[in-house]
Amino acid sequence: MPAFVTFWGTRGSIPTPASWTRVYGGNTPCVEIRFDGTIFICDAGSGIRELGKDLARRKPPPKTLHLLISHTHWDHIQGFPFFAPVYLPDTRIHVYGQHAKDDRVCGVLSGQMSTEFFPVSFQQLDARIVADHLHDGRRKVDGVEVSSFPHNHPGGCFGFCFAKDGRKIVYATDNELEIQAGELFPDLENTGPLRRMPEALVQAVQDADLLIHDAQYDEKEYVTRKKWGHSSCFSATDLAIQARAKNLALFHHDPECTDRAVDEKVASCRQRALRHGSPLKICAAREGVEMKF
């Protein structure tokens, strides 16, 4: 059975509704990954609101959802109180921690719904919210092998890999692929060799049908934003090439990045892949787009 990936929020840091974000979208991260009837939701940024509306229109509306939060920075959780299924009594939402008794994510989701921030408390939600967990970073959910791997991001963050029947989708946002000593940076002319990537990360992404990776900056922007926890689009491309991923979706667009600038990033990354003889297909994650693998 194919896997479906739908982008509901692709913007980083803060919702950015503007005429110049109309194409790629202004909502913060939320990606739906669907294998048969099993729905995984990666992050609960403001895009999750539209997902909630869409789920309600499906026939029948799904009763069980699996929510995986990469980390609890604001842009990845702020949509949760506006997610319609949390108000439906017959819905069950599994929120995953990394290991047994890891209910930090639920704690933070609950915290942002305290009375100072939101009129409805977490305890008043009608859906059954289950503080579930992976088993030390791995778990099989309805036949889908789910695994997590750590990211390089202030405060910590995790990427998620979903695999079933030979299909593999990797969600890896808020991950800074740092430039190693001796590597060409900034590669403004796009002439440099591939950058070295952490072996564990390459292994996690290996042969993915789709890698969704943080590519918040272009080379020039990244010069002044090192250690902010986000990657240059060239580094994301190099990771995808080395891991032999088939498709790369540039993700977590900077709030200042216009649709045209996103297009330019895609074009330069495609040029880079071509120059290195890679068949990698590159696009930018775009709200409202559903891909099938």
Add this chain to the structure above:
Amino acid sequence: MKPAGQFWLGRTGRARCCPPRRPPSVLSSGQGLGECAEKCAEKAFQIPRLAAAFWPVNHECAELSKGTETNRTRAGVPLHTLRRERLTRRHLLEQIEGDSPGAQILLDKDEMVLGRATGAHIRLTSKKASRHHAFLRLRGADYVMVDNDSHNGILLNGVRVHSAVLRDGDVIHVADSVFVFREE
């Protein structure tokens, strides 16, 4: 002068809004039926009281629930002072390669079929096209293109997609035909 219901249907440009005299909407009662998010006639589920404030509601349907107020909104704002974007905004497919290069196809239905079938709204003659290759569906104010599990798929700006909300300037490949989506 048109009756109230027809006036509102005309404003949205499509016969998709619910008829006048609906049950009280969630906006007015704080609790109501989960209708009108997309298909007005459907009663999908009850909205719990707490959810009411955060639930997607078609505001035009809420206006219609008043039934008798034809010239003003619920807030008492004269209708002639409101923007009416949908009256002037058109969606087009401009064919740049294929059977009729230069042709402009007005998207004026809630659902349109692209394909080789005789009944397709946008007919393709290429053998690479499936009979019902793809659908163009109106969702809210946007058109969504959906691949109907066709053999050769659809490309959006060169990327194979299963479905996508279309934006002005998008280039769509369907079999041997290439279209540009235009929002006016």
